[in-house]
Amino acid sequence: MNSTVLVGRVGRDAEIRYFESGKVKANFSIAVNRWDAKTKSEVADWFNIDVWDKLAEFAGEYVKKGAQVVIDGRIAVNKWTDKASGNDRENFYILANSIRLLGSKRDIQEI
Structure with missing residues (x-):
């Protein structure tokens, strides 16, 4: 089963794109802390x-920079051939099916 849940802080505001087909896509990044x-x-x-x-x-x-979120989704991959080098490339990302907002750093600092 391909399922993942991540809790982290948003690194940049969500960027939204509208397509001629009527579809809407947003992309953002999150930082998830782990112990090393x-x-x-x-x-x-x-x-x-x-x-x-x-x-x-x-x-x-x-979804704004600094907000703490819970992401429920799956790991997905984009595959393509680099035109300059001819090498096959791939990029992994999380395709989210739900977002829960937990708060922002500003909310925490105000408490």
Whole structure:
């Protein structure tokens, strides 16, 4: 089963794109902290998140840099051939099917 749940902070505001077909896509990144035993500190892993249609419109309005979110989705991959080198390339990302907003750093600082 290809399923993932991530809790992290948004690294940049969601960018929204509208297509002639009527489809809507939003993209943003999140940083998810994990413990690194070697350095004995937390390090951030970055994930690119794609969302479509009504969820994309929601993301465009509410997903802002610094907000803490829960992403439920699956790992997806784009594959292509690099025109300059002829090499096959691939890029992994998270295709989200739900977004939960937990708050922003500003909300936490105001408490």
